[in-house]
Amino acid sequence: MDGIAAEEARTALDAADRARRQVEQEIGLPRGYWWAMAGGWLLLGVLGSEAPRWAAGMATVVFGAAHTTLAARLLDGRRRTGRLQVSRSVAGHRVPLIVVGMLVVLVGATILAALVLDADGAGHAAIWAAVLVAAVVGFGGPEILRVLRRWARA
Amino acid sequence: MTEPLFDELIHPSTRLSLMATLTAADWAEFGYLKEQLGLSDSALSKQLATLEEAGYVTTERRLSGTRRKVRARLTDTGRTAFQGHIAALQEIIAEAAGRPDGS
Numbered sequence: 305m306d307g308i309a310a311e312e313a314r315t316a317l318d319a320a321d322r323a324r325r326q327v328e329q330e331i332g333l334p335r336g337y338w339w340a341m342a343g344g345w346l347l348l349g350v351l352g353s354e355a356p357r358w359a360a361g362m363a364t365v366v367f368g369a370a371h372t373t374l375a376a377r378l379l380d381g382r383r384r385t386g387r388l389q390v391s392r393s394v395a396g397h398r399v400p401l402i403v404v405g406m407l408v409v410l411v412g413a414t415i416l417a418a419l420v421l422d423a424d425g426a427g428h429a430a431i432w433a434a435v436l437v438a439a440v441v442g443f444g445g446p447e448i449l450r451v452l453r454r455w456a457r458a
Numbered sequence: 459m460t461e462p463l464f465d466e467l468i469h470p471s472t473r474l475s476l477m478a479t480l481t482a483a484d485w486a487e488f489g490y491l492k493e494q495l496g497l498s499d500s501a502l503s504k505q506l507a508t509l510e511e512a513g514y515v516t517t518e519r520r521l522s523g524t525r526r527k528v529r530a531r532l533t534d535t536g537r538t539a540f541q542g543h544i545a546a547l548q549e550i551i552a553e554a555a556g557r558p559d560g561s
Contacts, residue, residue, distance in 0.1 A: 308464070310554030313547040319471050320544060323478035326494055386522075388486035 324394070331395050332384040333403065334445055337374065338441070341407075344371075344443030349414070349434020379403050398458035399449075406452060410437055462549045463542035467512055472497065477540045480515065480532040488517075488528040506530055514539055545559055 344367050351360045377383070381399035382390040418433035426432060440448075468477050472518060475495055492502050509515040514536030518529050532540070 307548055308469075308547075310551050313550040313554075316469065316471065317544065317547050317551070319475050320478035322481045323475040323494070327479055327482035372510055382484070385490075386487075387490040389484040389486050391482055394482045 315413040327388070327390055328394060330384055330388060331381040331390050331399065332449060333378055333381060334384055335446065337378055338443050338445030341371075341445065344412075344440040345414070345441055346434050347350075349431050349438070352434075353428055353430040356449055366377060375400070375403075396458050399453065400458060402452050402456055403449065410441060413437055413440075460538075460541040460545045462545035462561040463539070464546040465539050466545040467508070467514075468540060468543045472501075474543075476505055476509070477514065477532070477536065480530060481537060481540050484490065485553075486531045489560065493495075494547065509536065511538075512539075 305373040338371050347361055348360070348367060351363045353399065355363070379402075380392070380395055380397075382395045384390075414433050414437045417436055418430045419427035468474055472495060476491065478493060479494060488499075488502065488506075491497075491506075492499065495502065497505070506515060506517055509533075511518060513533060515530055516533055520524050521527075522531060
């Protein structure tokens with residue numbers, strides 16, 4: 305066909321595949337999302353420990369509502385940067401599940417850390433647990449998501 | 459099933475990578491494409507203009523702050539042509555695999 309050798313066709317397909325994989329690397333959430341999440345985590349930790357129960361409850365509801373609003377736009381992982389928008393067919397539909405799963409595990413980790421710190425006699429155990437997990441979310445959120453996506457092949 | 463159709467316009471490696479990138483994205487900014495493909499401003503502009511002339515790509519200028527940014531996206535015609543070209547390349551490989559010398 306058109307005088308193209310199989311080797312040349314293979315090279316062309318490899319180049320196309322490489323370009324697609326480069327776009328796949330762009331799947332993720334904006335850096336600001338992770339820092340906002342870390343800030344929220346910290347705030348909820350402080351309120352949960354220091355504020356009256358009703359205030360902590362309200363803050364949790366507001367945080368959840370704000371996240372849901374953001375999630376509708378960002379959780380599909382197609383808008384990590386403002387430089388391109390990954391197509392739906394490349395991003396797939398599992399990224400939101402992975403992010404939500406990751407957040408649920410981190411909530412569990414916060415509770416566990418608070419219990420361990422409390423049992424160890426640390427003051428303000430809930431705040432320290434929130435600081436710890438907020439740091440993990442803020443600094444490591446994008447990398448954790450990348451690893452989880454690889455594991456889930458999403 | 460996409461009909462294999464070899465496309466001379468898409469086949470050069472730079473344009474093939476450009477089309478493959480745009481196929482995987484809803485749109486991409488000029489700066490991103492330039493970085494990924496390792497092209498100069500003028501070289502990328504030329505490639506985009508060629509593809510735009512063929513009706514494979516559209517570009518739009520958007521104001522971002524004080525700067526104008528160019529976004530490129532694939533048209534339906536471009537997507538069909540790219541898929542047809544990929545199918546044609548796969549067919550060439552499959553035919554060669556069926557030949558005794560494998561070439």
